[in-house]
Amino acid sequence: MPGVWWFCKLCYMKVQLFIPCYIDQFYPKVGIATYELLQKLGCEVSYHANQTCCGQPMANAGFNEAAAACNNNFIQCFSAGHYIVCPSGSCTLHIKEHLTGTDTKNAANIRSAIFELTEFITDILKLTPSFASFPHKVGFHSSCHGQRGLGLSSMSELMMPSFSKPEALLKNIQHLELIYPARKDECCGFGGTFCITEEAVSVKMGKDRLQEHIDNGVTIITGNDMSCLMHLEGIILRNNYPLRVMHIAEILNQALN
Amino acid sequence: MAEHSHNAAAFIADEARTNWHDETLWMVRAKRDKAALQLPEWEQLRQTASAIKEHTLNNLDTYLIAFEKKALANGVHIHWAYNSEEHNSIVYALLQKSGVTKVVKSKSMLTEECNLNEYLLHKGIQVTDTDLGERIVQLRNEAPSHIVLPAIHLKKEDVSDTFHQHLHTEKGNTDALYLTRQARVHLRNHFYESEAALTGVNFAVAETGSIVVCTNEGNADLGVHTAKIHIASMGIEKVIPEAKDLGVFLRLLARSATGQAVTTYSSHFNSPMPGREMHVIILNNKRTEQLANPDFSNSLKCIRCAACFNTCPVYRRSGGHSYHTVIAGPIGSILAPNLDKKANADLPFASTLCGSCSNVCPVKIDIHIQLWKWRQVLMKEGYGTLPKKISMKGMGWILSHPRLYRFAGTVARWMMRNMPFVINNKRWNIWYRQRNMPAPPAQSFKQWHQKNHSK
Amino acid sequence: MNMARDKILDEIKTATSSNRQAFTYHISGISYADKTRTFIQGVEANGGSVFQTKDKTAIENFIHAERDAGKNIQYITSGQKLDCALETLYHIDTAVITGGIAVAENGAVWVSEKDMGHRLLPFTCKQLVLIVEEKNIVHNLHEAYAAINITDTNYGVFIAGPSKTADIEQSLVIGAHGPLNHFVFIINL
Numbered sequence: 016m017p018g019v020w021w022f023c024k025l026c027y028m029k030v031q032l033f034i035p036c037y038i039d040q041f042y043p044k045v046g047i048a049t050y051e052l053l054q055k056l057g058c059e060v061s062y063h064a065n066q067t068c069c070g071q072p073m074a075n076a077g078f079n080e081a082a083a084a085c086n087n088n089f090i091q092c093f094s095a096g097h098y099i100v101c102p103s104g105s106c107t108l109h110i111k112e113h114l115t116g117t118d119t120k121n122a123a124n125i126r127s128a129i130f131e132l133t134e135f136i137t138d139i140l141k142l143t144p145s146f147a148s149f150p151h152k153v154g155f156h157s158s159c160h161g162q163r164g165l166g167l168s169s170m171s172e173l174m175m176p177s178f179s180k181p182e183a184l185l186k187n188i189q190h191l192e193l194i195y196p197a198r199k200d201e202c203c204g205f206g207g208t209f210c211i212t213e214e215a216v217s218v219k220m221g222k223d224r225l226q227e228h229i230d231n232g233v234t235i236i237t238g239n240d241m242s243c244l245m246h247l248e249g250i251i252l253r254n255n256y257p258l259r260v261m262h263i264a265e266i267l268n269q270a271l272n
Numbered sequence: 273m274a275e276h277s278h279n280a281a282a283f284i285a286d287e288a289r290t291n292w293h294d295e296t297l298w299m300v301r302a303k304r305d306k307a308a309l310q311l312p313e314w315e316q317l318r319q320t321a322s323a324i325k326e327h328t329l330n331n332l333d334t335y336l337i338a339f340e341k342k343a344l345a346n347g348v349h350i351h352w353a354y355n356s357e358e359h360n361s362i363v364y365a366l367l368q369k370s371g372v373t374k375v376v377k378s379k380s381m382l383t384e385e386c387n388l389n390e391y392l393l394h395k396g397i398q399v400t401d402t403d404l405g406e407r408i409v410q411l412r413n414e415a416p417s418h419i420v421l422p423a424i425h426l427k428k429e430d431v432s433d434t435f436h437q438h439l440h441t442e443k444g445n446t447d448a449l450y451l452t453r454q455a456r457v458h459l460r461n462h463f464y465e466s467e468a469a470l471t472g473v474n475f476a477v478a479e480t481g482s483i484v485v486c487t488n489e490g491n492a493d494l495g496v497h498t499a500k501i502h503i504a505s506m507g508i509e510k511v512i513p514e515a516k517d518l519g520v521f522l523r524l525l526a527r528s529a530t531g532q533a534v535t536t537y538s539s540h541f542n543s544p545m546p547g548r549e550m551h552v553i554i555l556n557n558k559r560t561e562q563l564a565n566p567d568f569s570n571s572l573k574c575i576r577c578a579a580c581f582n583t584c585p586v587y588r589r590s591g592g593h594s595y596h597t598v599i600a601g602p603i604g605s606i607l608a609p610n611l612d613k614k615a616n617a618d619l620p621f622a623s624t625l626c627g628s629c630s631n632v633c634p635v636k637i638d639i640h641i642q643l644w645k646w647r648q649v650l651m652k653e654g655y656g657t658l659p660k661k662i663s664m665k666g667m668g669w670i671l672s673h674p675r676l677y678r679f680a681g682t683v684a685r686w687m688m689r690n691m692p693f694v695i696n697n698k699r700w701n702i703w704y705r706q707r708n709m710p711a712p713p714a715q716s717f718k719q720w721h722q723k724n725h726s727k
Numbered sequence: 728m729n730m731a732r733d734k735i736l737d738e739i740k741t742a743t744s745s746n747r748q749a750f751t752y753h754i755s756g757i758s759y760a761d762k763t764r765t766f767i768q769g770v771e772a773n774g775g776s777v778f779q780t781k782d783k784t785a786i787e788n789f790i791h792a793e794r795d796a797g798k799n800i801q802y803i804t805s806g807q808k809l810d811c812a813l814e815t816l817y818h819i820d821t822a823v824i825t826g827g828i829a830v831a832e833n834g835a836v837w838v839s840e841k842d843m844g845h846r847l848l849p850f851t852c853k854q855l856v857l858i859v860e861e862k863n864i865v866h867n868l869h870e871a872y873a874a875i876n877i878t879d880t881n882y883g884v885f886i887a888g889p890s891k892t893a894d895i896e897q898s899l900v901i902g903a904h905g906p907l908n909h910f911v912f913i914i915n916l
Contacts, residue, residue, distance in 0.1 A: 034718075036671070039716050039718055040685065040713075040716050040717075041710040041711075042710065042713075043713050043716055043717035043719075046720075047717065062725070064718055064722065064726070066674070067672070067674055068671040070671070072667060073667055073668050074644075075625065075647070076647065076664055077651030077652075077656060078648075078656075078661070078664040079648050081668035082668055082671075083668070084669070085671040085672040087672070088673075088674065159624065159625070159628075163628070171305065172305070172583065172631035173631055174308055174311075174314040174315055175315070200628075201585055201628075202624050202626035202628070204624060206623070206624025206625065207625075209621070209623070210703065211703060212621060213276070213280060213621070214702050214705060214706070215285075216284065216589050218706040218707065219290065219589050220589065223589075246707065248710065249703070249708045250706065250707050252708035253706060253707055296896075300897075313756060316754060317754065320752050320754050323750065323752060330747055331743065336736070336739070352729075352731040354730075354731040354735060402904065404895070404903060404904075405892075405894035421894065421897075427896055428895055428896045428898070431895050431896070448898035448900050449900050452892060452895060452902070456904055459904055460817070460904065464813065464814075480878045488890065488891050488903065489903035489905060490903065490905025491904045491905075493846070493847075493849075493850045493905070494850050496846075497846040497850065498847060515872055515876075518877075519756070519868040519869040520754065520869075522868055523832070523867070523869075530893075532833075533769060533772075533832060533833035533834070534835050534885065535887070536886065536887050537884055537887075537905070538884060539883075540882065540883045540884065542877070542878055542880070542881045542883075543882070544881075545846060554735070556731070556738070560739055563738075563739060563742040563743065564738070564741065564742035
């Protein structure tokens with residue numbers, strides 16, 4: 016039977032899945048991979064069909080108040096009291112830092128119960144699964160909000176011991192060669208509405224990021240945030256770069272087959 | 273005045289030059305990292321500096337009064353200026369009283385903030401900026417683009433041309449050593465002839481009434497020790513409690529700014545030489561308003577190191593002039609709106625909120641959080657465009673109605689699959705100018721889940 | 728302008744009235760296994776040169792050599808005041824000055840007005856020579872500020888090397904407006 020793998024610790028946990036709006040609409044395969052991955056790791060996954068968005072696009076554009084009704088909808092969808100897992104660092108961070116609503120109690124519960132996918136696996140499930148082969152040279156893109164906001168990994172600016180939760184999972188995948196770009200954690204330039212309002216800078220930042228990956232000879236770029244990867248993919252396709260993007264959920268899920 | 277995004281696009285149009293500007297400043301960031309790595313206590317130093325500054329800001333009146341008292345006892349004249357007009361008037365009055373017409377000035381962003389040079393020029397007083405970078409931009413009639421490296425946006429060829437025009441250096445000689453030596457001779461004449469020296473203040477020590485000025489070139493000291501009058505301008509936030517605090521700040525300042533362990537000169541001025549005058553002007557210029565705002569008050573901790581500039585991927589690719597304000601970069605974007613909301617409403621948006629700036633800040637200003645907060649303030653007070661307001665409210669409405677959201681998503685994906693020419697349009701779809709759209713999937717995650725896993 | 732003073736202080740008082748707290752801190756900086764060696768490396772990294780010597784003989788030899796080479800050299804003894812025209816100061820080639828505390832972490836030497844003859848001298852000369860006693864080398868700037876009293880003098884300066892600039896396309900040039908050369912003699916008595 017292909018892909019035999021081992022648990023370090025068996026788990027059986029109820030989680031609610033939060034799928035960001037742009038993954039829901041444009042990258043459902045990432046949502047599917049997240050769903051399947053959590054199930055394989057022993058979680059009972061539920062998904063509330065009325066969820067829409069975390070409200071970040073409005074909030075970061077300076078219209079936090081326009082997200083009020085969206086927030087209330089979010090609270091309604093996620094009040095079951097379970098852990099909430101999301102394949103996005105920036106959406107997770109936004110909920111943690113900014114979710115408020117008329118139901119203040121559940122808002123507070125949600126803020127403490129929501130986790131990004133990789134930190135959920137390493138910190139809550141406390142699993143370090145062994146994965147089967149994924150024989151590719153993979154470049155890692157460190158998404159800012161997950162890294163600096165959630166603390167998914169150490170930061171190049173701070174004098175601190177080096178660690179990375181996503182890397183801890185990826186390095187257990189056989190034959191996966193993980194390579195960091197020269198500027199280990201520089202921003203890709205997506206930045207929410209920034210990608211439109213400062214289009215020139217946004218694309219330039221993305222191109223520069225991609226050049227470093229090209230220089231490293233990687234074939235796949237991965238990371239924790241599909242928004243970054245969507246922006247990079249747009250540039251890759253326009254310029255025919257020899258690269259593709261895969262969300263870390265997709266790699267982990269595929270390697271767990 | 274054009275917005276940052278417009279200026280940035282113009283800057284980036286010269287991609288080779290943008291790459292050069294970006295690489296040059298990234299190297300300064302890298303030097304900072306290397307220097308910080310040498311000190312195991314680096315993060316503790318940052319925390320200490322931040323705490324000292326916060327304590328000082330919380331007791332600012334006490335410390336300013338103490339500083340004034342000591343400085344007066346040392347024979348230093350203290351002046352208070354409520355705004356930049358008053359500041360400039362005070363400077364002019366002091367110069368006029370002594371019949372001064374030639375002034376040398378070492379780096380002071382505050383005097384830029386007050387537009388002092390232009391003011392004095394109109395009054396018939398010649399001001400020579402003596403920091404080499406500032407002198408270069410002064411000769412070119414440009415503003416500095418970086419608060420520590422004023423001419424970072426210029427190449428050797430630019431400097432060579434400027435020096436050839438104004439200092440009569442050899443045409444086409446771009447050797448940095450040659451050009452610096454020529455500038456040395458030229459500026460030495462100015463130092464020698466100067467009647468008054470203007471400086472900034474890096475730190476004003478309340479305990480002793482001293483002011484500290486840090487330079488690599490020695491230009492502050494050459495001016496001050498030659499001229500009969502020394503006028504030092506400081507913002508109210510420059511005071512620190514005790515001399516021992518200088519240990520904390522001087523260990524952080526140069527390492528954060530350029531990766532040096534310390535600037536070549538850290539000059540401590542207590543009293544003027546006999547027969548000479550020393551004046552310190554304490555300027556407000558709306559700093560008390562920033563101080564009164566709990567969301568933004570700790571931006572006043574800034575020690576003007578520009579580490580945030582060097583790490584900012586947006587600054588590096590757009591250049592200081594794109595920010596159309598005296599202090600550019602991340603810190604500038606949270607200081608400038610306080611000075612003029614209308615003119616600077618675009619600046620907090622010239623950022624992806626990546627957070628790198630907050631991490632390099634030696635005094636731990638939460639810059640990226642303040643950028644977000646300024647966005648809320650500015651949009652609430654009506655500095656956003658009407659289309660933006662409408663689209664954000666519209667978005668908020670759709671995203672709070674699950675059925676409407678699902679419908680909108682389905683329509684969007686259908687259009688992308690069946691009417692690609694509508695979406696894939698460079699004219700009105702800004703994303704599409706340089707990026708492809710994501711491939712529109714046949715079903716959303718919701719639809720997949722509904723089909724496969726709904727009970 | 729007292730009106731401005733009162734207005735500013737009033738606005739500050741109003742802005743900060745709720746936050747007044749006492750504050751102390753303790754920080755001990757980095758220590759080196761060999762602080763003399765670290766100090767020397769610091770000066771050299773800044774573009775200066777260091778000579779280690781037992782006593783002042785080497786310095787006196789240096790001064791004689793400079794004079795023989797026709798250089799206009801001033802050797803300032805502590806407390807000596809250099810009372811001369813500005814023009815003279817601007818034409819001094821070499822200044823030999825006694826420094827106080829020296830800081831290993833950054834190569835800086837504290838020079839007090841009392842020891843520099845004239846405040847301009849360390850800046851106008853082409854070559855600055857500082858004499859440092861090895862026992863005055865401390866590990867870091869915290870120790871330096873604990874050891875000196877910055878108000879013992881009307882003017883004092885930490886000098887860490889020759890003047891320099893990188894303002895022309897980040898090309899480092901040693902010798903900007905101030906001295907072009909920087910020497911430190913460490914005396915180990």
